[in-house]
Every structure is written in C-alpha cells, then in structure tokens.
Amino acid sequence: MATEHLTSPDALPQGAGGPLMRSMTMAKALNAALRAALERDPKVVLMGEDIGKLGGVFRITEGPQKDFGEDRVIDTPLAEAGIVATAIGMALRGYRPVVEIQFDGFVYPAFDHIVSQVAKLHARSLGNVGLPMVIRIPVGGGIGAVEHHSESNEAYFAHTAGLRVVSCSNPDDAYWMLQEAIEHPDPIMFYEPKRRYWDKGDVGAAPQRDLFRANVIRPGTDVTVLAYGPMVRSCLQAARAAEEEGISLEVVDLRSLTPLDTEAIYGSVRKTGRCVVVHEAPTFLGLGAELAAQIQQECFYSLEAPVLRVGGYNVPYPPSRVEEEYLPDLDRVLDAVDRSLAH
C-alpha cells in the first residue's frame, strides 16, 4: 500500500517544479486531484455511495480505496442525509471529508444538513467550528439519462450564505480547483460537469491559482459571454463560430459562483458593453438573474444592451429525447449574441 499509489498510472507524476504536464480526461484529473489530496493530508477522507471497489458510478474514485484503505475511502450506506451529516461529524473530529453525491438530483435528501448545518455552523459557533468539507456533485444533462440525473441545482446552494459554490469546466481546472477546494477552510460545493468528464486536456501546466477568480478563457471585444461548468465549452464553440462572422466574443469562465469574481466580470462588461449569461439551469432566479442585476447596477453607463440570459427552460428537466432542445447550445448562444448586438 505504501508506494503503490505513487506508481499508479492515474496519479500525476511529480517533476522538480511540481506536477508534470500530461493530457488526460477530466475524470482522470479529478481522480489525480483526490489522490494528491489523500496523499498530502492524512485527515482527508472520501465518503460516498459506491466510491470504493466500483470507483463511483463515473469512476472518479477508481483506485484510491485499494491504495488508501477503507477507513479513508468510505463506502457509505445509501442515504445522502446520512452521508453529509456524518461528514459533518467527521469534520468536527478534525477530518476533511470529501463527499461524493452520486448524481445532482440525489442531493436533496441532504439539503437540510447542507443548508441548516454545513452552511451555518461556523456562524452559529461564532467561528469556533470550522467545516472544511467538499461536496462533489456531478451536474447537468446531455448524457441521455433518466429523471433526476441531469439537474443543475447550483442556485439553491449559491443562495445560501456560508457555502461557497464552484464549478470546473476543463481537466486542468478540475485538477487544481478540487485540490484548492479540499484545502480551503470553508465548506465548498464542487460541481463537476458530468458530460465533460471525458473531455481531454493538458493537466498540471497551471500553477495553483485562486479558486475564486474567473478565467477570461477567450478574449474578445464585442460581447461578453459569462458561463461556467458544461456551458464553457459550448460558449467557446459559439465564439469560434461568431468569429467567422466577424463577431468577437469574450468568454469568461466564472469558475466560482459564490463569491463571484466581480472585478473580472465588470471589467469585461465595461470593455464590451454587452453581456450574455449562459447556464444549463433554468433562467428564473438562476445565477444569470443575479449576474444581470449586479451588472446593470455596477456597469449601467457602460451597457449598450440589456444583459441577456440563455439557460434551461423553466420546466422540470425534460425526458432525454428532448434534452437537446432544453439545453443551451451554440445556436442559442449566438441567437442571444445577435439580439444583444441588435441594440
């Protein structure tokens, strides 16, 4: 057990200046991040359903139980409230639990503990109780799943003071963001875009960065497109298509949904004067609503057009045969860009 994980093909090898760069899927990058965290801090424990021998339904935790033992990679009973709430107790004892919620739509049994306990214990105890825990949620649709397996519920948690909510969009960010989240003193909801798990990219190139800083992932001049998680790739596709029509989109990957990197957001919108917010979640009271409100308040005299939102429709996530119509895509982003430019 002592050295096996160091030579595992899943682990990111260490170079003189830190991890060496390697191309891998987001799933592998998350796996490598979890391994690095387990390796670095003996108090880190993974908890969740089927995360041991099976490696989780998405195989994000494939391997660690063999290498770090059943006490640190804990196959839990099938009860989400119990998983999150026992993780709270583990954190009270000094551990740093990383909880896996199997699918986005399965988090609701744990909602009470996340909102009433995880989010509030630090304030309730006047700072005496810290809860350094991460709740990982594979999020969003586009994989042809049955009901409750394709939801985007980040706004519920972003609405709750005491929580931080972040979402990665590519393998490299997944790798360092998850490690940063595990080391952070506050509880963090960590959203992983499940349909991008198999996207490949270079990992390990970036130095450790600030978890709460947005990333201007593609600079542009005409319209700011704000996105996060699974929609970042769609927006980059839209930007490439727009370029062919002579329209320059600036795509900003928010990374952090709370706190928001308002400096980066306002900076971009003041430069372009136009903004389209894109997310999979329904638009009504979604993150786009908050962004539109803040942007109109802070960037009013820079705006050439109203802030527009592109998101899921305000319906329960539809049956998968029509999810392509529900999910925002390149065309719907470009449609919003056109409407913005029409002003």
Next chain:
Amino acid sequence: MGDKGRQRRIEPRDGGPDMVQLVTPEGERVSDERYDAIADALTTADLQGFYRDMVLVRRIDNEATALQRQGELGLWAPCLGQEAAQVGSGRALRAQDFAFPTYREHGVAWCRGVDPLNLLGMFRGVHNGGWDPFEKNFHLYTIIIGAQTLHATGYAMGVQRDGAVGTRDPDRDTAVIAYFGDGASAQGDVGEAFVFSGVMNAPVVFFCQNNQWAISEPNERQMRVPIYLRPKGYGFPGIRVDGNDVLATYAVTKACLDAARDGQGPSLVEAFTYRMGAHTTSDDPTKYRVSAEVEVWKLRDPIERLRTLLGRAHGIPTAFFAECEEEADSVGADLRARCLALPDPTPESMFAHVYAAPHPVMDAERAALTEYLASFEGAH
C-alpha cells in the same frame, strides 16, 4: 380508521417491566443485578453531588423560564422533570467523551461545565449558540430535530479512525453520546444514524429522553413500538431506564458508554421520563393533556426521590439540602444578573463568522451597513 384506531391515554404508563430502576419513586433502593455493581461503586458524596446538580439545574431552568416570562428571553425550552435523565447521563461521561445535545440539555451542559449563561444567551438572541464546543466537548444546541444524531455518528466514526476505541486506556478510549427526544425518533435522520452507527460499529450511545410529549403529540403519534425495542432491527442493544431515577440512568448510561469505548459499538438508552412543563414557553400544554397525568408524574419527581434515599438510607442531615437550596438561590441570582448584563451584538457582527476565509460579499455588505447606520448619526 377514525377514532377507533387512536389510543387515548387515560392513565400515565409506568415504563413496564423492562424498565431498569434502582431507586423507586418512594426513595427506596431496589436491586438490579445487571447494574448494582456500577451503582454501588458510587459513594454517598457522589450521590450528594447528583442531588446538588439536579437542584441547581432545576433552579437554572426555572430562572430561565422566569426570565422569559419577564421578556428577557425570547424563548426557553424547560427541562423541568428531566433532571435525573440529564444529570445521570451527563455524569457518566468522561472528559474526552463528546456530547451532542438537542436544545433542552441544560442539565447535561451543567455536568459538562458549560456556563449556563451561554444557553440563556442563545434564547435571549445575542447569539445562535456561541460557545466553543471543543472546550467542554459539548456541541452546540441543535434545533433541527434529530440532526445531531448523525453528527454524533460521524464524530464517532472519526474517533474510530483516531484509534481511540478499544485500547483499554481509560484516558484515551472515547465515546460519543447523542441526545434526542421521542418526537425526534420519527425523523429519518435518527433512522439513518442507527443504520450508519450499526454498520460502522461506531462508539456512540443514543440517549433518548422519552418525555412522553412531542409538543402536543403523544408517543402514540411517533411510534408503534417503544423506542428501546427499535435498535433490534438495526443490530444493537436498546435499554429502557427510569429517567427519573438518577442512579439507574447513571448506571445504564455508564455501562453503554463503557461498551462503546471498548469497541462494542452503538447502543440506545431510552430514559422514560416526563416533561413536567411546556414544550417551550410558547406552548400551552393545558390544551392537549390532562392535569391528572401531570399529578401522577409529580409523585415520581427525580429530586424528591433522591432526597428521600439520601436522608433515609445514607443519613444525610437536612442541613445539606438547605445548603443546596441556598446555593441554588445564589446561582439563580447570579445567572439572572449576568443575563441582564449581556450586551447586544453590534449589527455588523452578523457578518463576522459566516465564512472562515475572507469573502467579498461580507466585506461589501458590512461596509454598506456601517455607512447606512452612520448616515443617521446627528440626524436628531
């Protein structure tokens, strides 16, 4: 089903033949060979200590109720009548053990050495539970019913991973106690705590104070079989104890805590007791229960029965009881004075501990509030 399906309780139940009792309501010591050894190891001074604890806890509790009636607390959840259940279990804990209370465990807080001013501060609204849980190994009061049973289970899982179970080192082996009530037994969280602790063999003792009433709903609305029988389905023992008998509560809880520390896993203690007062000061129990029931339970008072035992069987003179009353007066007056002197928090303090690390929204909103408040200065 209608009324036919309802069981209306006319006479209060007595706990039945399975209930462990070491001191009768009349103050007579009776034998239970499973627990006699633990009880007999207690000295007369220990029993006097239990008596003093219960008298002081009752006084603190009554003082808080009075303060609420006078408008000095927003709410209070009295533990009147449950002093033996709380002191007996609280005194069975070791320093390294960890207690997870509901919002009514004032007697346990007292045993752990938590200043009752902290409890009053919470009900006065100056904080939401501002004490350091790690100082006395007494977690914050949990208001969401039953939630703390899972926190206790997780904490106990951490204890296991620290290797603090089954070493036979009395200063190292650690047990966790999770308090909850008969109403909470209906919560899914409690069922999940039973599953998790059973599966993990976690060193946790579930301590249910069955005070017969979940606000206005009797036991019959919460359970079809008594709580102490329920753990059988989860694979660990359950024991019903006379919760108004401090000696029996102490002995049974100690046996369960010892087993947990020894690595034998979870257990459940159902302390059969009675909520003599209202659920909280906002409640009106005359609307749903008959006074005859309360009168019967008065005869089972936990303090009176220990006083009788101490006087008759241990020869404790009345002067001791008078001293306890005097001390209670002093503790009550001191608590009252300190409660009234509690400073209100500053408005800006609401932003202080929402996050452990800096957060721009907290900074911005705090600054905006300060500026807004300052705009009124000199306005009059």
